[in-house]
Amino acid sequence: MSLIEVKNLSKSFDGEDVVKGITFELTPGKCVALLGPNGAGKTTTLRMLAGFSKPTNGTITFDEQSLSSDIRNYIGYLPQFPVFHNWMSGKEFLIYVGQLSHLSKSEADSRADELLDRVGLTDAKKQRIGKYSGGMKQRLGIAQAMMNRPKLIMLDEPVSALDPIGRREVLNLMREIKKDATILFSTHILNDAEEISDELLLLHHGELVEQGSLDELGNLYDSGKIILAFQDNIPADMEEKLNKLSHITDIEFKKQSIEFISSDVIASRAEILQLAVQNDWPLTKFEIAKTTLEDLFMKVVNQ
Numbered sequence: 001m002s003l004i005e006v007k008n009l010s011k012s013f014d015g016e017d018v019v020k021g022i023t024f025e026l027t028p029g030k031c032v033a034l035l036g037p038n039g040a041g042k043t044t045t046l047r048m049l050a051g052f053s054k055p056t057n058g059t060i061t062f063d064e065q066s067l068s069s070d071i072r073n074y075i076g077y078l079p080q081f082p083v084f085h086n087w088m089s090g091k092e093f094l095i096y097v098g099q100l101s102h103l104s105k106s107e108a109d110s111r112a113d114e115l116l117d118r119v120g121l122t123d124a125k126k127q128r129i130g131k132y133s134g135g136m137k138q139r140l141g142i143a144q145a146m147m148n149r150p151k152l153i154m155l156d157e158p159v160s161a162l163d164p165i166g167r168r169e170v171l172n173l174m175r176e177i178k179k180d181a182t183i184l185f186s187t188h189i190l191n192d193a194e195e196i197s198d199e200l201l202l203l204h205h206g207e208l209v210e211q212g213s214l215d216e217l218g219n220l221y222d223s224g225k226i227i228l229a230f231q232d233n234i235p236a237d238m239e240e241k242l243n244k245l246s247h248i249t250d251i252e253f254k255k256q257s258i259e260f261i262s263s264d265v266i267a268s269r270a271e272i273l274q275l276a277v278q279n280d281w282p283l284t285k286f287e288i289a290k291t292t293l294e295d296l297f298m299k300v301v302n303q
């Protein structure tokens with residue numbers, strides 16, 4: 001069963017379509033990356049799902065009910081540019097957010113302590129937010145999004161603006177919280193999506209151009225790239241020999257390796273390994289490269 005079902009969702013601003021009829025489902029317990037270049041429509045999509053922006057068209061169904069103000073209580077949202085009250089302490093801020101979501105003072109107090117512990121801010125809970133690092137602020141933002149025990153947590157570019165330490169802190173935290181909530185997060189950073197997500201939604205010019213797990217999409221967009229590496233210099237007759245083989249294109253010579261694309265990886269593997277034995281090539285590696293997210297993204301975006 002899906003947690004959220006989105007059908008033909010569209011948004012126009014001043015007659016310009018920025019999200020163009022996208023359809024997808026999120027299954028519970030998954031961490032899903034909404035991936036796309038700047039301006040693809042990621043923030044607009046998340047804002048519609050969080051109930052902050054009215055769709056021009058389409059439907060959003062959450063746990064089989066249409067999105068209404070009640071259902072919004074099951075969704076936690078961290079905007080791309082969260083606004084914190086810098087004069088408050090981390091704990092005061094969470095209590096304030098809890099009370100806005102109609103928790104009693106004592107419920108908000110105990111939930112704040114629980115979450116501060118969860119996001120690793122217990123020691124800093126009495127410090128003013130103004131003194132927090134970027135990573136600490138984002139972790140507080142994630143705690144804020146979790147105050148009302150949401151089933152779905154949406155994070156808009158949660159790590160894009162952070163330094164490597166902050167980025168690591170937040171990715172580790174996301175890995176931790178995906179154990180008990182579904183996460184949908186937007187990013188234009190391929191490594192982050194590759195590292196942490198179970199599934200990808202690829203958005204480009206407002207259209208959902210691909211969706212699935214990295215493995216599924218990798219197979220779909222398999223590049224057929226083969227990499228050969230050599231102990232010393234590349235043998236002098238390599239180029240001539242490779243050029244004689246069918247299926248092979250885009251040969252690229254590097255210092256001690258060669259990369260090329262084969263339209264029939266299995267046939268090329270047999271031919272190349274045979275040549276290697278016959279000619280005593282000093283091969284140290286024969287690799288059929290997996291499609292990386294970067295390869296996939298470039299292919300989809302340049303289609």
Ligand SMILES: Nc1ncnc2c1ncn2[C@@H]1O[C@H](COP(=O)(O)OP(=O)(O)OP(=O)(O)O)[C@@H](O)[C@H]1O
Binds near residue numbers: 014188
């Ligand atoms: N309130 C608005 N009024 C008019 N145009 C808007 C509005 N919000 C977004 N847009 C436009 O919609 C398009 C998609 O913007 P959106 O912020 O959703 O993209 P994004 O994928 O989140 O990009 P980024 O990675 O830069 O945040 C952009 O061209 C943007 O200028």
